[in-house]
Amino acid sequence: MQDLRDKYIAAIGEASDEAGLEALRLAAVGKKGEISLKMRELGKMTPEERQIAGPALNALKDEINAALAAKKAALADAALNERLKAEWLDVTLPVRTQRQGSIHPVSQVTEEVTAIFADMGFAVAEGPQVDSDWYNFDALNIPGHHPARAEMDTFYMHRAEGDNRPPHVLRTHTSPVQIRHMEANGAPCRIIAPGRVYRADYDQTHTPMFHQVEGLAIDKDISMANLKWVLEEFFSAFFEIDGIKTRFRASHFPFTEPSAEVDIQCSWEGGQLKIGEGDGWLEVLGSGMVHPKVLRAAGVNPDEWQGFAFGMGIDRIAMLKYGIPDLRAFFASDLRWLRHYGFASLDVPTLHGGLSR
Numbered sequence: 108m109q110d111l112r113d114k115y116i117a118a119i120g121e122a123s124d125e126a127g128l129e130a131l132r133l134a135a136v137g138k139k140g141e142i143s144l145k146m147r148e149l150g151k152m153t154p155e156e157r158q159i160a161g162p163a164l165n166a167l168k169d170e171i172n173a174a175l176a177a178k179k180a181a182l183a184d185a186a187l188n189e190r191l192k193a194e195w196l197d198v199t200l201p202v203r204t205q206r207q208g209s210i211h212p213v214s215q216v217t218e219e220v221t222a223i224f225a226d227m228g229f230a231v232a233e234g235p236q237v238d239s240d241w242y243n244f245d246a247l248n249i250p251g252h253h254p255a256r257a258e259m260d261t262f263y264m265h266r267a268e269g270d271n272r273p274p275h276v277l278r279t280h281t282s283p284v285q286i287r288h289m290e291a292n293g294a295p296c297r298i299i300a301p302g303r304v305y306r307a308d309y310d311q312t313h314t315p316m317f318h319q320v321e322g323l324a325i326d327k328d329i330s331m332a333n334l335k336w337v338l339e340e341f342f343s344a345f346f347e348i349d350g351i352k353t354r355f356r357a358s359h360f361p362f363t364e365p366s367a368e369v370d371i372q373c374s375w376e377g378g379q380l381k382i383g384e385g386d387g388w389l390e391v392l393g394s395g396m397v398h399p400k401v402l403r404a405a406g407v408n409p410d411e412w413q414g415f416a417f418g419m420g421i422d423r424i425a426m427l428k429y430g431i432p433d434l435r436a437f438f439a440s441d442l443r444w445l446r447h448y449g450f451a452s453l454d455v456p457t458l459h460g461g462l463s464r
């Protein structure tokens with residue numbers, strides 16, 4: 108018994124992994140293990156012999172089991188220590204200065220716009236990019252025969268013959284979000300809706316997919332004066348220039364009455380565009396007071412509620428702010444362009460931290 112003990116205690120001490128340990132357990136105290144077989148021999152002994160051998164074998168079995176358990180715990184500890192040594196990470200290292208990727212100007216400017224309007228109490232609303240022609244046109248007071256449908260160079264979704272669901276389009280503007288938001292939430296409301304829009308158009312300043320941000324503010328007594336204040340406040344914050352002047356030019360949109368196109372002050376001196384100075388003007392958005400028919404289509408009573416809406420090109424104001432000449436390059440995925448015009452991923456625009464680098 109002493110030999111058995113010494114043999115197994117030494118072997119357990121030397122075991123270097125769990126599999127080896129398990130093999131030893133089976134050899135010693137498993138069903139056919141040496142110690143288990145010895146215990147079976149107890150039956151053949153005289154009662155006197157058994158009285159000595161029985162407790163001694165039980166003690167030996169306990170000792171071996173305890174040694175196995177202790178070694179198992181020690182192996183697990185060692186494995187954990189090994190891992191901790193191999194997988195450490197110095198979290199106090201400074202971040203890499205070399206940018207691995209960059210934030211696209213459209214994403215960055217969308218964040219900037221959102222931060223500014225959020226500060227004025229506007230929430231962000233969203234709508235689908237594939238929408239029914241009712242949301243994109245009819246509800247916005249653009250009936251079937253209206254020239255605006257053709258003017259917008261609409262992409263229509265394919266419909267199989269016999270499919271009589273309403274026609275769907277790639278939305279040509281973010282204005283359908285006005286309808287969807289009022290339908291779901293009623294009045295009063297104050298939202299912006301940034302997102303992708305689509306028109307069949309392609310040149311230096313037009314791409315078939317581009318981005319707009321819609322604005323909508325509905326309450327009991329909202330007027331064009333509020334619209335003007337909100338937009339001037341926005342442009343000053345966005346271009347980081349105090350007191351940018353705006354010019355409202357009478358215009359026409361089926362979904363607003365009255366309607367105005369809005370220009371911002373700029374100069375072209377020396378062939379260089381500068382925002383917020385000089386006596387030139389640059390068109391940046393369409394706007395107006397929401398047409399009573401639009402309110403009604405969205406389930407809002409126009410005798411009780413009124414407000415303004417505007418739609419602005421995000422890519423357009425990104426080009427102006429960051430001096431990017433060609434819109435098509437925005438969507439060409441040219442790495443050199445992205446590295447040049449992209450933003451560091453940690454430069455999250457906030458009003459208190461600064462909007463741009």
Ligand code: PHE
Pocket residue numbers: 279280281282360363393394395416417418419
């Ligand atoms: N939806 C118009 C466009 O895409 C812009 C607009 C929005 C005009 C809201 C007035 C009010 O051109």
